[in-house]
Amino acid sequence: MNASPEVALRVSALSKSFGRVTALDGLDLTVTTGEVHGFLGPNGSGKTTTIRILLGLLRADSGTVSMLGGDPWRDAVDLHARLAYVPGDVTLWPGVTGGEVIDLLGRMRGRPDRRRRDDLLEMFDLDPSRKARTYSKGNRQKVALIAALASDVELLLLDEPTSGLDPLMESVFQQCIQEVRKQGRTVLLSSHILAEAEALCDRVSIIRRGRTVETGTLAELRHLTRTSITVETRDPITGVETMPGVHDAVLETRHARFDVDTAQLEAVVCRLAPLGVRSLTSTPPTLEEMFLRHYGADPADGGAGGAS
Amino acid sequence: MTGTLGLLRFMLRRERRGLPWWLLGVALLWLTQSGQSQNLYGTPEDLAELRSTAEGNAAVVVMNGPARLLDSIGGEIVFEMFGFVAVVLALMNIFMVGRQTRGDEETGRAELIRSARVGRRAPLAAALALAGAADLAAGVIVCAVVVATGLPVGSSVLLGAATAVVPATFAALTAVTAQLFESARSVYGSAAALLGGAFALRAAGDAGSGALSWLSPIGWGQRIYPYVADRWWPLLLPLAAIAVLTTMAVALLDRRDFGHGLVAPRPGRPVASAAFSNAYGLAWRLQRTALTGWLAGLVLLGLAYGSMGDSMQQYVDDHPEIAEFLPGGAARVLDSYLALTIALSALIASAYGVSSVLRTRGEETSGHAESVLATRTSRLRWLAGHLSVTLAGTTLALVAIGLGEGVAYALSVSDATQVPRVVGAALAYLPAVWSVAAVGVLAMGWLPRAAAAAGWTVVGYCAIVSLFGDSFDLPGWTRAASPFDHTPQVPLDALDAAPLVVLTLITGALLAAGYAGLRRRDIGY
Numbered sequence: 001m002n003a004s005p006e007v008a009l010r011v012s013a014l015s016k017s018f019g020r021v022t023a024l025d026g027l028d029l030t031v032t033t034g035e036v037h038g039f040l041g042p043n044g045s046g047k048t049t050t051i052r053i054l055l056g057l058l059r060a061d062s063g064t065v066s067m068l069g070g071d072p073w074r075d076a077v078d079l080h081a082r083l084a085y086v087p088g089d090v091t092l093w094p095g096v097t098g099g100e101v102i103d104l105l106g107r108m109r110g111r112p113d114r115r116r117r118d119d120l121l122e123m124f125d126l127d128p129s130r131k132a133r134t135y136s137k138g139n140r141q142k143v144a145l146i147a148a149l150a151s152d153v154e155l156l157l158l159d160e161p162t163s164g165l166d167p168l169m170e171s172v173f174q175q176c177i178q179e180v181r182k183q184g185r186t187v188l189l190s191s192h193i194l195a196e197a198e199a200l201c202d203r204v205s206i207i208r209r210g211r212t213v214e215t216g217t218l219a220e221l222r223h224l225t226r227t228s229i230t231v232e233t234r235d236p237i238t239g240v241e242t243m244p245g246v247h248d249a250v251l252e253t254r255h256a257r258f259d260v261d262t263a264q265l266e267a268v269v270c271r272l273a274p275l276g277v278r279s280l281t282s283t284p285p286t287l288e289e290m291f292l293r294h295y296g297a298d299p300a301d302g303g304a305g306g307a308s
Numbered sequence: 309m310t311g312t313l314g315l316l317r318f319m320l321r322r323e324r325r326g327l328p329w330w331l332l333g334v335a336l337l338w339l340t341q342s343g344q345s346q347n348l349y350g351t352p353e354d355l356a357e358l359r360s361t362a363e364g365n366a367a368v369v370v371m372n373g374p375a376r377l378l379d380s381i382g383g384e385i386v387f388e389m390f391g392f393v394a395v396v397l398a399l400m401n402i403f404m405v406g407r408q409t410r411g412d413e414e415t416g417r418a419e420l421i422r423s424a425r426v427g428r429r430a431p432l433a434a435a436l437a438l439a440g441a442a443d444l445a446a447g448v449i450v451c452a453v454v455v456a457t458g459l460p461v462g463s464s465v466l467l468g469a470a471t472a473v474v475p476a477t478f479a480a481l482t483a484v485t486a487q488l489f490e491s492a493r494s495v496y497g498s499a500a501a502l503l504g505g506a507f508a509l510r511a512a513g514d515a516g517s518g519a520l521s522w523l524s525p526i527g528w529g530q531r532i533y534p535y536v537a538d539r540w541w542p543l544l545l546p547l548a549a550i551a552v553l554t555t556m557a558v559a560l561l562d563r564r565d566f567g568h569g570l571v572a573p574r575p576g577r578p579v580a581s582a583a584f585s586n587a588y589g590l591a592w593r594l595q596r597t598a599l600t601g602w603l604a605g606l607v608l609l610g611l612a613y614g615s616m617g618d619s620m621q622q623y624v625d626d627h628p629e630i631a632e633f634l635p636g637g638a639a640r641v642l643d644s645y646l647a648l649t650i651a652l653s654a655l656i657a658s659a660y661g662v663s664s665v666l667r668t669r670g671e672e673t674s675g676h677a678e679s680v681l682a683t684r685t686s687r688l689r690w691l692a693g694h695l696s697v698t699l700a701g702t703t704l705a706l707v708a709i710g711l712g713e714g715v716a717y718a719l720s721v722s723d724a725t726q727v728p729r730v731v732g733a734a735l736a737y738l739p740a741v742w743s744v745a746a747v748g749v750l751a752m753g754w755l756p757r758a759a760a761a762a763g764w765t766v767v768g769y770c771a772i773v774s775l776f777g778d779s780f781d782l783p784g785w786t787r788a789a790s791p792f793d794h795t796p797q798v799p800l801d802a803l804d805a806a807p808l809v810v811l812t813l814i815t816g817a818l819l820a821a822g823y824a825g826l827r828r829r830d831i832g833y
Contacts, residue, residue, distance in 0.1 A: 018833065052678075059828070076681075077686045080682060080684045092676075096576075096593070097578065099577060100577055104580055104589075107580075107585040130576065131576050133491065134490075
């Protein structure tokens with residue numbers, strides 16, 4: 001598959017199993033150049049496996065992967081010169097200092113930027129002269145983040161990069177990613193912190209059990225899902241709860257609360273209008289609600305949104 | 309002190325896999341030594357001969373202890389074993405106390421324990437009680453073993469007491485260093501360095517006037533002179549030291565914060581040195597400490613072997629009947645001895661080689677390799693970095709053996725040309741040692757999870773073939789499978805290059821095959 005210039009990476013029908021455990025089961029993912037792409041899913045859904053395949057550390061069983069115009073398995077070393085990676089579980093050599101790890105990884109990646117490194121050390125408030133065995137989880141995370149952000153690369157592969165960071169550092173991280181986006185670089189951000197994804201991502205892909213279940217901009221995803229409506233009318237409300245696409249309705253004569261599939265929103269509003277709407281609030285679903293709906297208690301509810 | 313008893317039970321449980329082996333090993337050492345010595349030096353004449361030999365050979369005294377011990381057969385056994393066993397048991401104490409105190413504090417486990425109804429001093433008290441119990445067990449076992457081999461009971465009890473009390477001094481010493489340093493490594497390192505110092509003081513004292521030996525716990529133990537003078541009062545010295553050190557440890561413990569030491573850790577380099585910039589720099593940095601340790605141990609082993617070479621010749625001269633059992637006959641006693649000891653040391657060098665390969669595999673399982681392989685470092689380069697340590701490290705290991713044995717031997721026979729000769733003989737084993745390590749690489753490439761088992765099995769197999777091949781009369785093919793069997797037994801045999809070239813080629817093929825496996829498999833599984 002030839003990646004078109006604006007596609008930074010494209011994965012289709014990717015499968016990988018470890019023995020009897022299926023980690024990826026036909027996963028699709030497309031990230032365009034210059035975007036921050038959220039890669040969302042609960043623990044064990046296959047995010048890390050996907051990223052390891054993108055790094056050429058694991059070999060895919062089937063499916064096609066192309067990244068920065070190359071094949072991650074075959075062209076691993078050339079591609080690695082153009083990307084930086086933050087592992088989800090940062091383990092550092094206990095007897096090596098944080099500063100040394102940052103320098104080592106920077107030099108191994110090529111083109112280390114000493115100024116940028118020192119700026120980042122200050123922004124993230126990290127003491128580079130301490131041995132890694134004395135770092136807390138958050139500090140180990142900072143080491144990996146600084147090593148990745150200090151390098152001048154086209155693509156950042158970040159696997160849950162902010163786990164263990166405090167809110168202050170989380171906001172520093174978000175600033176850094178905004179800056180990366182301004183520079184036109186591409187970011188694949190695996191996360192299960194949805195507020196972070198909402199703040200940073202242009203588009204997101206939600207995966208579940210090794211498959212992509214949703215992908216698109218946040219606006220598009222919202223369109224496919226439900227909007228919460230609270231309405232108060234002059235005349236008594238009847239029949240709304242039985243309309244297609246309306247869920248979880250609570251009716252009290254002239255007051256109603258319900259969720260409606262966004263595709264059916266127009267029909268419902270038309271039905272309400274003649275009743276004399278006195279007040280109406282509509283809340284688009286948060287990413288968290290969308291996410292929970294995919295992994296919630298009711299599996300029948302788990303398909304792509306829209307008319308059922 | 310609340311909770312000490314519960315903690316002690318918990319610690320015993322955690323040590324139950326390791327402790328029995330230390331004790332069993334010590335028991336076996338005394339058992340074999342006692343049997344062997346009574347066999348070899350059974351008559352007073354033999355013993356007197358040995359004593360005159362030893363007194364004329366400073367190296368023997370330096371390695372073992374004061375020659376006065378050689379006045380009786382029991383003393384001879386103590387002469388050969390006590391210093392060595394004291395070091396082994398001291399190491400057991402250092403690791404045990406260090407692990408159970410500072411080690412737990414460093415990993416954070418102790419935090420969980422101390423948050424429960426457990427007093428501040430309880431972990432230290434329990435660790436010292438654990439060490440004390442282990443030392444007591446060692447003393448009782450050693451006493452029982454030597455009595456069982458026919459030595460007098462009274463003196464054996466003194467020996468047992470010395471066996472318990474001398475190593476316990478190092479438990480108390482470790483309790484102090486555990487308060488000083490924040491990292492468990494520094495605790496082990498400082499205590500082990502003091503142990504080395506104690507051995508060196510004893511060695512220098514025994515070779516000289518004897519005064520320096522009184523500064524060393526190992527020297528105290530030997531100056532009880534069990535089976536010779538049977539003095540009990542030197543036991544008071546280690547007991548006093550234990551009391552002083554324990555009081556000091558408790559006082560320091562009461563004055564420090566949890567998780568901190570009294571010596572602030574030195575800050576490391578905030579910026580990496582120029583050498584720390586690629587797979588080679590990383591691999592050498594990660595493996596240099598272990599390599600240094602192995603090299604130091606092998607030099608010491610070589611020195612020990614080499615210093616005994618001359619006495620070996622005299623011994624065979626005195627007992628010509630033994631010469632019949634030597635492969636080189638009476639004429640070449642020393643060459644037989646050198647060939648045998650170098651072959652044994654080379655087996656240890658191959659164990660180092662396998663441990664170095666497994667360190668590489670450890671980089672993978674710990675997740676460190678993932679960060680490195682996500683950079684421009686290829687799998688080949690990553691492997692080459694670590695293999696450069698394995699291949700050069702095994703070479704250095706053989707040089708260390710050769711230098712230690714060569715220098716000690718050259719000194720004892722006053723012939724400097726023996727140094728290059730013995731170093732050369734040791735290096736003849738390089739292809740064999742490399743090929744064993746290369747089997748580890750092959751396993752790492754194709755059966756990564758079984759790499760450790762495969763590597764150690766090969767080392768064990770070669771050791772069994774080398775050590776017991778003759779006595780068990782193993783069939784020819786089982787011996788042919790060991791690379792050591794194809795290495796000419798220099799300096800006894802002439803150096804034949806052909807098998808060495810073949811072994812080197814096999815090594816190359818195994819390494820290439822291992823890399824081929826590594827290249828096509830998943831990393832980290």
